[in-house]
Amino acid sequence: MKNNKDQHFSFQNLQEIGMSFEQVFEHIVKFMQSEPNGHYRLMVGTDSQVHHSHTTFITGIVILNEGNGVWACIRKIVIPRRMLQLHERISYELSLSEEIVSLFTEERKTQLIDIVLPYLYAGATFTMEGHIDIGNGKQNKTSKFVKEMVSRMEATGVEPKIKPDAFVASSYANRYTK
Structure with a gap:
């Protein structure tokens, strides 16, 4: 059953384009079912790049079975103006990540947890996780936003990660913003 909320989302990776969120979720389920005793990290993160006449935002969804493979996809949004204000851009990146995290409803999260549940005692x-493309370093222009953005991500019920641990935003999504 398709949720109307899912229909305006279009995801892609190197194998498929035009995936709905429902299709993305099915890929994640199949990936986890292939090895239900795995160590899974479901990560969402967004990065952006200001270009000549627009700003590109890429949100990555990555399901990692630590040491045993990964499945990932992206969602691309183009804003037809240059978003030069750092706070606005970081805040919009986080809004896009929050939007995707919200699609992982309690029912969907339970479905994913149920895959590994019988194998918890086996490890x-x-x-x-929500990966935020900001860092705490003294040289980092985004450090003054860490507390605000981490609080927002915590409010979604996922574990926030910032640089250098926010690789879905700072590395995977970043690759597609160019």
């Missing part, structure tokens, strides 16, 4: 794990 299976499942966590969900």
Whole structure:
């Protein structure tokens, strides 16, 4: 059953384009079912790049079975202006990540947890993380936004990660913003 909320989302990776969120979720389920005793990290993160006449935002969804493979996809949004204000851009990146995280409803999260549940005593794990493209370093222009953005991500119920641990935003999504 398709949720109307899902229909305006279009995801892609190197194998497929035009995937709905429902299709993305099915890929994640199949990936986890292929090895239900794995160590899974479901991660969502967004990065942006200001270009000559627009700003490109890429949100990555990555399901990682630590040491045993990964499945990932992206969602691309283009804003037809140059977003030069750093706070506005970081805040919009986080809004896009929050929007995707919200699609992982309690029902969907339970479905994913249920895959690993029978294998917990054998060491299976499942966590969900929100990767934020900001850092705490003294040289980092985004450090003054860390507290605000981490609080926002915590409010979504997922574990926030910032640089250098926010690789879905700072590395995977970043690759597609160019």
